[in-house]
Amino acid sequence: MNDFDKVSNFYNFLEKISFGDYLQCFRESLLYKSKSKNILLIGEGTGNLLNYFKSFPDSKITIVESSTKMCEILKIKCIDVSDHNISIINESFFDFNASIYYDIICTSFFLDCFSQNDCNLCILKITKLLCVSGHWLNIDFYNPKCRSLSGYYFRFVIRVLFNFFRKTASLGSSNLPIYSNYSCGNLVLTKKTFSFSPPLFANLKRKLPLKLC
Numbered sequence: 001m002n003d004f005d006k007v008s009n010f011y012n013f014l015e016k017i018s019f020g021d022y023l024q025c026f027r028e029s030l031l032y033k034s035k036s037k038n039i040l041l042i043g044e045g046t047g048n049l050l051n052y053f054k055s056f057p058d059s060k061i062t063i064v065e066s067s068t069k070m071c072e073i074l075k076i077k078c079i080d081v082s083d084h085n086i087s088i089i090n091e092s093f094f095d096f097n098a099s100i101y102y103d104i105i106c107t108s109f110f111l112d113c114f115s116q117n118d119c120n121l122c123i124l125k126i127t128k129l130l131c132v133s134g135h136w137l138n139i140d141f142y143n144p145k146c147r148s149l150s151g152y153y154f155r156f157v158i159r160v161l162f163n164f165f166r167k168t169a170s171l172g173s174s175n176l177p178i179y180s181n182y183s184c185g186n187l188v189l190t191k192k193t194f195s196f197s198p199p200l201f202a203n204l205k206r207k208l209p210l211k212l213c
Contacts, residue, residue, distance in 0.1 A: 011045060011070075026108075031137070038103050040062050040098075040129065044106075104134065104136075105130060112176055116177055140177070
């Protein structure tokens with residue numbers, strides 16, 4: 001099982017040196033103003049989306065995070081948003097049981113932590129937790145097919161990060177999931193692709209792909 005306790009204190013630093021501010025920008029691009037009553041954040045990590053939810057004053061927000069250390073960081077961040085109805089549940093998403101359906105479910109750079117089979121199980125569970133008119137907002141990496149400097153950079157960084165997290169966080173995946181293999185039940189998928197310049201080669205204006213599903 002994935003365990004990010006050992007990397008919790010410098011997780012944001014690793015993200016910053018690998019991808020600059022782009023991943024946070026893409027996280028925030030998932031979100032929109034909403035009157036949604038019930039919101040579920042899965043694998044929220046260090047809480048990069050929490051500040052945004054200050055604009056959801058009437059929502060009940062549930063965070064499911066398996067890392068105990070990450071949850072401690074989340075609780076510190078919740079001091080700044082203590083006037084909101086936020087619940088932090090320290091357990092694996094596979095063990096999470098909900099008594100309600102959610103209007104919005106967010107997963108950002110979460111599914112790539114699992115094997116293809118476990119990813120499919122996650123998706124199946126997410127579909128069962130959504131209300132009829134609910135929205136699942138997901139953002140993850142995908143493998144570029146282009147043979148360009150940015151494509152080589154992306155594959156190199158992802159390979160280094162996978163190897164690092166397999167050793168430090170017992171990561172259950174060795175490759176990025178194949179999104180076309182996902183069976184999404186009754187979900188209506190809207191796909192959008194983002195790109196950005198790799199931090200080390202920003203002056204070359206090369207593009208590095210990510211996918212929003």
